[in-house]
Amino acid sequence: MTKRILLVEDNPTDEKLTVLAFKKCGVPHELHVVRDGAEALDYLRTNELPTVVLLDLHLPKIDGLEVLRILRSEARTRSLPIVILTSSREDEDIVSGYSLGANAYVRKPVEYAEFAATARNLGVFWLTMNKPPPGVAS
Amino acid sequence: MLEAHTTPRPDEVLQLEARLRLLSQITRSFLEVVREPQRLVDIVAQRLAETVGDLCSVSLLSDDATELLLRASHDPDPTALVAAREVAVERITLDRQPVLRHVLDTGEHLLIAELDLEQLRTQTTPRYHEFLRATGMHSMLIVPLRGRVSSIGVLVLMRHRSDRRPYGAHDVDLAHALADHAALAIETSHAFASEAAQRREAAKAHDALLESLEVNRQFFEECEIPIFAYAQDSHHIVAVNPAALELYGYTRAEFLTLSLRDLRRPEDHEVLEARARALGATDLRGATAYHRRKDGTIIEVEGGSHLSKFGDRPARFVTLVDVTERNAARNAQRRAEARLARLSESGILGIVVVSTQDDVLEVNNAVLELLGYTRDEMMTASFRWSSVTAPEWRSSVCDEPRELEYLGKDGRRLAVLTGAARLETGDSIRFILDLKGQKWAENAVRHLRESIASEAKFRTFLETAPDPIVIVDQSGTIALVNSRTEQVFGYDRAELVGHSVDMLVPDHVRPGHGAKVASYFAQPRVRMLGAGELTLLGRRKDGSEFPIEISLSPLETDQGMLVTSSIRDVSDRKAIDTALKHANRELESFSYSVAHDLRAPLRGMNGFANLLLDAYGDRLDEEGRDWLQEITRNAIRMAELVDALLSLSRLSRSELRPERVDLSELAETVNRELAAGEPDRAIDVRVEPGLRADLDPRLARVLVENLLGNARKYTRDRVPAEIVIGQTVSRGVPAFFVRDNGAGFDMAYAAKLFAPFQRLHAATEFAGTGIGLATVQRIVRRHGGEIWAEGAVGSGATFWFTLRPGPSGVSS
Known part of the structure; x- marks a missing residue:
């Protein structure tokens, strides 16, 4: 079964870049994109859980940190691997992200080469190296 | 004058002023003759007859207090005076005069406003009755002469002139005041008289002694009066009696080795010698001098000397008495007298006699009137005199005349001038001058004349004030407001004046407000706008509240202390403050989102340019690929600038x-880290040990990274590159410095160094965002310090910084 990544991203450029970067990561997967916080919650409540969620922080409707808080408060998604993928490097966002239960915090580099490397590393790590919790496709 | 307070009526003022002046004059005339007892009582009778009238007789108690002795009488009408003297009774036995006894015992006056001659017929002798009838006496007032301890006599006043009204309350008050002053003067005169008598007795004794001296050796030895003799030529002591030895404290053997000079104070010697020479062979009498005892104490002696012979040599026999104590007492009395005279000139004198236990033994009406107590209240055992002094003045009370504040029975504060003299018993007699009363009388007259002008000025001042001004009295009642108050609070003047100032404060503040007003009055002081409490609220008539600042200043007026409060509506400023805070928050979130939202398109630019290069680079020529690379480089450069801006804004926001x-230690650590990134550079970095300062450790690192990083960067072309970090004095203050021997800069541009994105070198020359020194300056300033730089092109640069204002910005 193909491993699935859920990308929560509102910026179409970033979405496109991320999709392209992940295509080259070398691990077969399916990348599903939702474009705001509410859509993300809907998707996760109604579909089989993905292997990992890549969550932006600045999102329309429901903010990324709020999405995280809600997911961690629901039994089904309490242990779901969630990686914050954002432009922010504010201490406040990093601290909040971890305290709300993010599994990782990754800042999106501007330079494409770095960005591609980041995507590759994320894909390799979460799709192959990481052992997901029960209930999450592996 | 304030409109809420009644202005004294002119006639009342003039009457009061006249009364004060009169009392002052009369008291002074008493004191002028205080050493002449008979003249004093004559003048008392005369003054009373003139001012209260018409006939006044002064009778004083006999020593055994059983009789009243007529001492003086006066009447401006000579016929009436003669008639009165004809029927006058020199001695009145008090046993037969219960009315007079009552007046003496109680200290209360007796007023028979309208004499009923028919009724009196049986109560007086026919002769006296005839006198009353013939002179037409129609009104009588008997006033006690109240001394320190008890009454010392009475004044009997009678009116006979048909144009004069019966005695009224005003006459009674005036008679009492004058009688009290008279009694004080008479008592003082007695003290002087008895002292004079003692001195006369002593002089007589001396004479007798001198006469008997030559014939009676035994008397010389046994006499209790000190006597010694000195040789007329050499002034050596040749004889002394035991009384003199006791006085001077020597043994006989010692005394006989002395000369006269040894007994004198050195500074008196010349004068006394001159006096002795002038004396020749005559006797010296009634002389005083200061002598020295063996223990060095100085005594005042009074006596005389008589030239005689001791053996066969001429010698002067000196007899003397020690008058030190007596004179000390006399001097004290003189001082008290002088003080009394000084005080009495300025108005009504309050007089109170206070025991060593702080009980009031006697008090005059002036004191009672001033403080508002009855005599009974003050003289109860539980009453403490010290309680009338306002608490903060209690430690200031002393015998020397001094201005301080008393508390009236009703709590009013009263400015007084007070001083005291000690009596032999240890009790003190205290004189109290009501400063306010006196000033009030003076001022009231002046105010009446000036009131129109000054009121106009005061009103103009109030009405032109930009802020509401509310004047409040001690009870918290509004006495006066200006029209700004009406505008700001929405009340009409009439709704405010006479009401509690609480109506201008919000409901939730009212419960404690009265106490605040009271505590302000207890310790009034000028309080400036915005001082003290954070935010005060005012309440408009419509119940709405608004932020205010108030300044308070005490206002001393004829009617007591008032407080002027100037109230500033600071709603506008509060609104601006709030807007500014809001704008700051907006700006923060703006720069935050700008920083992040700018990155996404940059990432896009860079990303797609790279993707284009990767996928289609082979279809472009060299130039086309270079342009694409320009796009990617610029995107990265802009991302760096955005990150730098973000750092700078974070610096300002963080706590x-x-x-x-x-x-x-920090500099060494940072240097090691930086050196690890440039392994091929050899830089001589010297850090002075022990540099310490109080600052945020995170910012300290940013500070050191930037300064040291700069120094390393700009010494890139130097061999050897040198960097020194230390501390020294620059511009007169101790400052830290970072010095390098690098590229330096032109001092003409020194001011531009610290502005964000200002660069003195081309980006191609030295890389960087242009934010480093701006960051350093912001860190330094956030710690209250300053940063400045010195340098020259090609000769390196030195950056100085302090971390706190002033010389204490550096510690090591």
């Missing part, structure tokens, strides 16, 4: 948590 930082 400072200063602690003691070892800057030397």
Whole structure:
């Protein structure tokens, strides 16, 4: 079964870049994109859980940190691997992200080469190296 | 004058002023003759007859207090005076005069406003009755002469002139006041008289002694009066009696080795010698001098000397008495007298006699009137005299005349001038001058004349004031407001004046407001706008509340202390403050989102340019690929600038948590890290050990990274490159410095160094965002310090910084 990544991203450029970067990561997967916080919650409540969620922080409707808080408060998604993928490097966002239960915090580099490397590393790590919790496709 | 307070009516003022002046004059005339007892009582009778009238007789108690002795009488009408003297009874036995006894015992006056001659017929002798009838006496007032301890006599006043009204309350008051002053003067005169008598007795004794001296050796030895003799030529002591030895404290053997000079104060010697020479062979009498005892104490002696012979040599026999104590007492009395005279000139004198236990033994009406107590209240055993002094003045009370404040029975504060004299018993007699009363009388007259002008001025001042002004009295009642108050609070003047100032404060503040007003009056002081409490609220008539600042200043007026409060409506400023805070928050979130939202398109630019290069690079020529690379480089450069801006804004926002930082250690650490990134550079970095300062450790690192990083960067072309970090005095203050021997800069541009994105070198020359020194300056300034730089092109640069204002900005 193909491993699935859920990308929560509102910026179409970033979405496109991320999709392209992940295509080259070398691990077969399916990348599903939702474009705001509410859509993300809907998707996760109604579909089989993905292997990992890549969550932006600045999102329309429901903010990324709020999405995280809600997911961690629901039994089904309490242990779901969630990686914050954002432009922010504010201490406040990093601290909040971890305290709300993010599994990782990754800042999106501007330079494409770095960005591609980041995507590759994320894909390799979460799709192959990481052992997901029960209930999450592996 | 304030409109809420009644202005005294002119006639009342003039009457009061006249009364004060009269009392002052009369008291002074008493004191002028205080050493002449008979003249004093004559003048008392005369003054009373003139002012209260018509006939006044002064009778004083006999020593055994059983009789009243007529001492003086006066009447401006000579016929009436003669008639009165004809029927006058020199001695009145008090046993037969219960009315007079009552007046003496109680200290209360007796007023028979309208004499009923028919009724009196049986109560007086026919002769006296005829006198009353013939002179037409129609009104009588008997006033006690109240001394320090008890009454010392009475004044009997009678009116006979048909044009005069019966005695009224005003006459009674005036008679009492004058009688009290008279009694004080008479008592004082008695003290002087008895002292004079003692001195006369002593002089007589001396004479007798001198006569008997030559014939009676035994008397010389046994006499209790000190006597010694000295040789007329050499002034050596040749004889002394035991009384003199006791006085001077020597043994006989010692005394006989002395000369006269040894007994004198050195500074008196010349004068006394001159006096002795002038004396020749005559006797010296009634002379005084200061002598020295063996223990060095100085005594005042009074006596005389008589030239005689001791053996066969001429010698002067000196007899003397020690008058030190007596004179000390007399001097004290003189001082008290002088003080009394000084005080009495300025108005009504309050007089109170206070025991060593703080009980009031006697008090005159002036004191009672001033303080508002009855005599009974003040003289009860539980009453403490010290309680009338306002608490903060209690430690200031002393015998010397001094201005301080008393508290009236009703709590009013009263400015008084008070001083005291000690009586032999240890009790003190205290004189009290009501400063306010006196000033009030003076001022009231002046105010009446000036009131129109001054009121106009005061009103103009009030009405032109930009802020509401509310004047409040001690009870918290509004006495006066200006029209700004009406506008700001929405009340009409009439709704405010006479009501509690509480109506201008919000409901939730009212419960404690009265206490605040009271505590302000207890310790009034000028309080400036915005001082003290954070935000005060005012309440408009419609119940709405608004932020205010108030300044308070005490206002001393004829009617007591008032407080002027100037109230500033600071709604506008509060609104601006709030807007500014809001704008700051907006700006923060703006720069935050700008920083992040700018990155996404940059990432896109860079990303797609790279993708284009990767996928289609082979279809472009060299130039086309270079342009694409320009796009990617510029995107990265802009991302760096955005990150730098973000750092700078974060510096301003983060909370400072200063602690003691070892800057030397930090500089070494940072240098090692930077050196690891440039392994091929050899830089001589010297850090002075022990540099310490109080600052936020996180910012300290940013500071050191930037300054040291700069120094390393600009010494890139130097061999050897040198960097020194230390501490010294620059511009007169101790400052830290970072010095390098690098590229330096032109001092003409020194001011531009610290502005964000200002660069003195081309980006191609030295890389960087242009934010480093701006960051350093912001860190330094956030810690209250300053940063400045010195340098020259090609000769390196030195950056100085302090971390706190002033010389204490640096510690090591």
